[in-house]
Amino acid sequence: MAKKKEEVSFSELTVNELQVKLRESRETLFQLKFKNSTAPLKNPREIRATRKNIARALTFLKQKGVSA
Numbered sequence: 001m002a003k004k005k006e007e008v009s010f011s012e013l014t015v016n017e018l019q020v021k022l023r024e025s026r027e028t029l030f031q032l033k034f035k036n037s038t039a040p041l042k043n044p045r046e047i048r049a050t051r052k053n054i055a056r057a058l059t060f061l062k063q064k065g066v067s068a
Contacts, residue, residue: 010060018064022057025050 013021029050035041061067 010056013060015061015064015066018057018061019066022054022061025053025057029054 010018010021029047032041032047032050036044036047041047
């Protein structure tokens with residue numbers, strides 16, 4: 001099965017864009033967890049995908065020498 005392609009590769013983003021992406025992903029994760037606690041999500045793998053996006057953003061920020 002082929003992986004979905006990201007709109008923009010994390011390696012192509014600037015530090016500010018990575019920080020914005022990280023902030024958005026953390027907010028999305030919070031919302032998904034909240035929705036999942038009240039009623040099951042249609043696609044619970046969204047939580048896992050969001051956590052992985054957070055990890056990717058943190059990895060590229062660390063590579064660029066910026067702490068989150």
